[in-house]
Amino acid sequence: MARYGMTVDEKLCVTCNACVIACKSENNVPEGAARCWTVQAEKGTFPFLSVETRSERCNHCENAPCVSACPTQATHVEEGGVVVVDQDKCVGCKACIVACPYEVRYLHPDGYVDKCTFCLHRVRQGKDPACVSVCPTSALTFGDLDDPRAKIFQQLQQRQHRVAKPEEGTRPKLFFLK
């Protein structure tokens, strides 16, 4: 059983937003909402300044608070540990939006909650998620965290990395390479 995850190489990301646009067109994300976005963060004080750049999306947590919060199992864990929302079962109570420490979810104009699916429909066809395919600097890597032959496995073996808000105990599967 695969355990899907993604790495974001902060050294390679140039925040061109190609991932954001690719995601929007691949998944028909409505105006004013996003399943994936980029961050430019200036750090430090003059003259010791640096800029952090990265692309963010759902962390597909192994211990996902949104899955516990959902009253109808609309938010559930699919193959490979991917957290997805079943649009039919979603009642729009927004408990998952409240429960998510990362604010990766939004209310779709059609009345259900939506977020990143790691493009599971593409992954099932053997393709990478849209954001990964389109990234011009190959800053994004998708793969099976348990497969020693996978690039993502080797990256996490060799490079320093972090996850968002580890103190939440959610065990995210989106890793930021330093």
Next chain:
Amino acid sequence: MNFLDTLIDRAALSRARDLFRLRKEAPPLERAGTHALRALLVLALVGGVAVLVALARGHHVMGTNSEMPWGVLIATYVFFVAMTSGLCLVSSLGHVFGLKVFEPIGKKAIFMAMVTLVVGFSIIGSELERPLALLKWAVLSPNPRSPIWWMGTLYGLYLVVLVAELVFLLRDDHRRAKVAGIVGVVMAVAAHTNLGAVFALSHARPFWADALIPIYFLAWSLVMGASLLLMLVYLSDAFATGGSLKPESERLFDALRKLLVLFLSIVGVLTVWRFITNLGHHGQAFEVTMAYLTGPFMVSFWLFEVFLGFVLPLVVLLGSKRSSARAVTLAAGLPVLSAFVMRMNFVVAGQMLSLKPVVGPMGETMTYQPPFKGNTSGFLPYTPSIVEALIVLGAVAAVVLLVVGGLKTLRFTKEVQS
């Protein structure tokens, strides 16, 4: 006499329209009451239309958004179902635990509990994007780990228990009423503390994620139960006698006053320790607590939640030797107003700090590309939309109308039937 006739006074039901008919020769108090009921009817109808608009258009007509997903409707829902539990628990002292002094209000309290629960359900129904889908999938695809699933299940069952309890009480079937009453007490505590847990289990929102919240909710619901029943006792006497308490109600009135003193003291102690322990936390819980103590919530916290919420009522209720029944009733009404403000503040405060890192105190700045609109540093704003406001006003009006109507038409006292 058929089953319905044992519950409802049909003659009174057919006269229900008279409630809204202005009699020229009526005393001023009654005329004012008629005007008030007419205004409430209009408000309730407008609220009903607002509910339909909300059901049809969903979040498009709400003031909430993806960063502030819960708003005034959640607060109002919690407000009304807190009344349900409180009314049920306080009145159970009479018909479940056998304290004779509380027995006269048992039926009316259970009826009011039912009304507030039904109105609460209508509010949460208009807040949900797809309320009917919840009815379906809560049964077909339940998630027992979800406090919201438990909320729907417990309150749903609770309504059934309340209806049964009311029917048994109205038919003077005391043995069954007691059994239903015991189940009702358990459900009242379970449902309302679980509602506290909906917030307390939101680990991502540190201001809510506090083990005291379920207890805090329960304490507030007891305050509301005692206070509503005290107001009911005084007001129904006052309308009958032209402004004073009947001698036979004095013991009950005094017992409710004492209970209210106890419950208000508990709320006071819990409030003090909730806020002091939050001050010892780091990060969001501390920031939000400071927003209460000295920030944007300062006035509504100190004035409504603290001063009018329990300090002033306690002073008036404890000094009741010198306070008239009218003053005691007024003081008992204040916490109900505060309970609404408290819930409104609580719901908004838990969400008002964006979970995304923004400008840090050390000058660390972060610029977010597309994601959500209005993602600025500091506190996220929330203003209820017109539709949300009308639903809240309509709900208050509907509760008053249904209670008044029910008191007039249900057989709370058994007259001899020929």
